[in-house]
Amino acid sequence: MHHRNIVKLSKRMSLALRHAPDRFGLLLERGGWVPVDEFLAALGISRAELDTVVAGDDKQRYTVQCGTDGIERVRANQGHSVPVDLLLVAQPPPRWLYHGTSAAALDSIRATGLNRARRHHVHLSADTDTARRVGSRRAGPVIVLTVDAKAMADDGHLFYRSANGVWLTDAVPAQYLNAG
Ligand code: HQG
Secondary structure, three states, X not given: OOHHHHHHHHHHHXXXXXXXXXXXXXXXXXXXXXXXHHHHHHHOOOHHHHHHHHHHOOOOOEEEEEOOOOOEEEEEOOOOOOOOOOOOOXXXXXXXXXXXXXXXXXXXXXXXXXXXXXXXXXXXXXXXXHHHHHHOOOOOOEEEEEEOHHHHXXXXXXXXXXXXXXXXXXXXXXXXXXXX
């Protein structure tokens, strides 16, 4: 498969597994899982195409896993906008986490902190390079905010880490943020 076709199919998979499963006639099971057979039929793709995207996706957005019932299922590791319980277990975050965004959002973020917007959680990166890449999806200059994750955790905020290494939390109040 050509790289551009992998990207194209990954975007369709994101739509089906994170945002609009009903548009594909799919229902997400607990944990966000969909049986692979149903998924292939709903998207009209082959198993080989699915495996190529799961293995080749630049952010490792998807996991294929065999359940205790012997049924293989696929899910998006994070990024959902439909209600879903990913059954992630809260864990202690690293000392610092990072959030890349547009410089134009800074005043608003300073006023209200980081909000999850459409998604389930605020997404944070473990390193500044990754945060910068996330921020550069936005137009204009990028800033990388440093989150005092340890102080947040000490104050009782919960953190989760998705299978592809994205740190998730409900919201980041402004007092834990530094423009760095
Ligand atoms: C901003 C991609 C103004 C926030 C990436 C962000 C990531 C505020 C935008 C994942 C704000 C939400 C998530 C406030 C937050 N005022 N703006 N108070 N609070 N924002 O896309 O973190 O390709 O929902 O800074 O790589 O950019 O989908 O979140 O710019 O991992 O797998 O509101 O999406 O991954 O945008 O990106 P998003 P994000 P995927």
